[in-house]
Amino acid sequence: SxxxxxxxxxxxxxxxxxxxxxxxxxxxxxxxxxxxxxxxxxxxxxxxxxxxxxxxxxxxxxxxxxxxxxxxxxxxxxxxxxxxxxxxxxxxxxxxxxxxxxxxxxxxxxxxxxxxxxxxxxxxxxxxxxxxxxHPTESRNLIIVGNGVFNKNTKKLEPYNPRYIFTSKISTNYNPAAQEPNFKDWSLSEWFKDIAENDKEKETLLWQSLACAINPNLTPDVAIFLVDSGQGRTGKSTFERLLENLVGIDNHAPLKLKEFEEDFKLANAQGVKLIIGDDNNPNDYNKTSENFKRVATGENVLINPKGQPPFSTQFNCFIVQSMNGLPRFKDDSDALLRRIKIIKFNHQYNDKTANKDIKEKYIKDKRLLEWILSKVIIMDFDFMTDTEESRQEIKELKIANDP
Incomplete structure (x- = not known):
């Protein structure tokens, strides 16, 4: 026995x-x-x-x-x-x-x-x-971050859970006690006031862009265009790098306006939360903006990856495009233009104040990123602020593109 x-x-x-x-x-x-x-x-x-x-x-x-x-x-x-x-x-x-x-x-x-x-x-x-x-989790009230899932309803961080179906996450940690770090000659909130030229609405739009980058479900349908007049050193690319650092390396992809219409390039941007198009050439003529519109509104897009059968998918991401000068579209319909908000970077920093540390250290600083996240993760709005500046620029864009 x-x-x-x-x-x-x-x-x-x-x-x-x-x-x-x-x-x-x-x-x-x-x-x-x-x-x-x-x-x-x-x-x-x-x-x-x-x-x-x-x-x-x-x-x-x-x-x-x-x-x-x-x-x-x-x-x-x-x-x-x-x-x-x-x-x-x-x-x-x-x-x-x-x-x-x-x-x-x-x-x-x-x-x-x-x-x-x-x-x-x-x-x-x-x-x-x-x-x-x-089915993927698409609630605008659940945001997956570096150290858990933030629940906007309870304002609390929950542990990761397989019942939430996320395939990517924001790499910054949520830290409710985070404070704004003051670097020796630069602070983010002051810098935003600078860019906004003390226009409250424009400052709000900058913060809202950060909020949409970590949570594309907040406001569907909007793309942000960052524009300067090509004079350089305006802080435009620093703002883009800040957005990228906030979401993390696996969560953003480069894609310029005209590349949205190229099948295999579009395929590379699948699954990211943030699409950034750097230095679009204002002289590029965008004959078609079909895919751009579809990605911005979360409609189905046909994707054609190299060496794989084509398939259709929806993007769930926030689009930021930067350029010097306004883009040229063949399509100047309201359907396209009302998807766009424009932020102008008018402020040129001279070389002495254009501190190299800002780009290389400050905007990568964990304390800064955690403070930004703690602020924007609780923001709530259904529409992005429409600034006077943006309305004027869109008007210009319409006139410039009207044959």
Whole structure:
């Protein structure tokens, strides 16, 4: 009876183990390795000559083991999206769903390190076909940041949770106690007043741009154009870099106005929260702005990535474009122009005050970014402020573009 007790004991221990919920990715990997080992131990084949032969775990079983411990999903907004959706897994450390194929293959190898490329593909196909279909979280009241999910309704930070379907996040941490740092000869709030030339509405628009960069669900349909007259040193590109630093390196993509109309360039900007187009040439004539309009309004856009079949998707991002001089559009319809707010950078800083530290240190400073985030994350507005300056510029733009 001892033997039976031992076996039962082992079985109970196994069940206990199976209930383990990994909290970090490294815990997940050790559990997967252990589960793979257990399976091989239990499935040793004894040959006629008494030798033992280790069995390799078949793809179907690898998929079953993975499904026990890893949260997989295919993410889309509607039926058609799921057909072409790639397999995503929930990254326990990052708190977001990732499409990283290499990482999914590493999970497979943790269970069975002898899998061939073909077996890994097969395992992934089982996982993809059986993964739960999930819709992306698009609530304007939930913002995923560097250290959790900020809930605007409760004004509190919640821990990451797989029930929220996010595929990217703002890299700055939310710190409610953050204060504005004062650098020796520069402060952000003073600088904004400078750019705004003491116009309260324009200052508000600058802050609103930061708020939309971290939460594109705030105001749909708006793109910001940063304009100066090409004299340089106006702080325009510093403002762009600040936006990029706030959202983080994985969360922004470069795309100029005319590149929106180029299929594979547009494909590269998929999944980011912020699109920044630097130094658009004012002499570029934008014959078509179809895609630009569609991305700005969150409509479906056909994407054509290199070497992959084309598919349609929606962007959920905030668009910022910078230029010296107003852009030229063939389309000067209200539908296009009312999507645009213009911020002019009229203030030229002379070389002495154009402090190199601003770009290289201050706007990268963690304290500054956390303070900005703590301010803009709680902002609420349905429309971006329409400044007198922006209205005038749009009028000019209409006249300039009217044949």
């Amino acid at each position: 001892n033997n039976i007790d031992d076996l039962l004991d082992k079985a109970t221990k196994q069940q206990e183990k199976q209930k383990q919920k990994p909290v970090t990715m490294s815990q997940l990997f050790s559990i997967l390795k252990e589960q793979g080992q257990n399976w091989r131990d239990e499935h040793v084949k004894v040959l006629k000559n008494g030798e033992e032969k280790i069995q390799h775990i078949p793809p179907r079983t690898i998929a079953d083991i993975l499904k026990r411990y890893v949260i997989f999903a295919v993410i889309g907004k509607k039926e058609k999206d799921f057909e072409k959706a790639n397999l995503a897994y929930y990254d326990l450390d990052a708190g977001i769903y990732k499409y990283n194929v290499t990482n999914i293959q590493k999970l497979i190898i943790a269970v069975e390190r002898s899998t061939s490329i073909k077996q890994r593909r097969e395992t992934m196909e089982y996982l993809r076909l059986e993964a739960q279909r999930k």
